[in-house]
Amino acid sequence: MQLKRVKWIWLAAVFMAFVMVGCDIEEEEEDEEPPPPSAAEISGAIRQAYQGLNQYNQRFAGIPQEEKQEALQGVAQARSQYQATPHGPEGISQAAQELEGLIREARNNEAWDLVVFAVDALQTLEPGNTRFERDRERAELYRNLPQLEITGFFDDPDTGAVTVFMNVTLPQQGRTEQVQARPGDEFHGLEMREIIGRNQGIRVEYLPTGDEYE
Secondary structure (H helix, E strand, C coil): HHHHHHHHHHHHHHHHHHHHHHHHHHHHHHCCCCCCCCHHHHHHHHHHHHHHHHHHHCCCCCCCCCHHHHHHHHHHHHHHHHCCCCHHHHHHHHHHHHHHHHHHHHHHCCCCHHHHHHHHHHHCCCCCCCCCCHHHHHHHHCCCCCCCEEEEECCCCHHHHHHHHEEEEEEECCEEEEECCCEEEEEEEEEEEEEECCCCCCEEECCCCCCEEC
């Protein structure tokens, strides 16, 4: 009887030891914190804030102001959330490089609104970065470029002068005006240079940049 009692006491002690070890392991697992986000995860989170604007990466596409502000706020919040983490500076630097690539791509596509946004987002990540300020200034000029639609020509039989009738859309003002002009006339930052062929079209110069369009 004495041996059986000792045996049961020993078994109970072993069982309790296993229980204690199991509790310690479980407590250690519960105490473990998740690893900090990697640089790739951080740059991905920043990209997520503005990737919806990629649909505007086309010539003269306008971005609604609300969408632009929401995306910029998302970029700013992501920077604030991750900049003090172990991989924050590296992730933010990677995101900045991606935005620089977007600026170049949007510039090549003449997506001027997206250029302005991307420069603003880049400066949100890196406030001292002024490398693309000239691109932003250039984009501001081009996104204000009026759009012309010729609606008719009038040949004055007495003077031979030709008057061109146009609808002129002002992108940043969101309105369209009817304009009558002859070669040499200036309107909304444009100068009509000449009439092409026999009333087949016109050539105009955009005075802020010196570019000519047909």
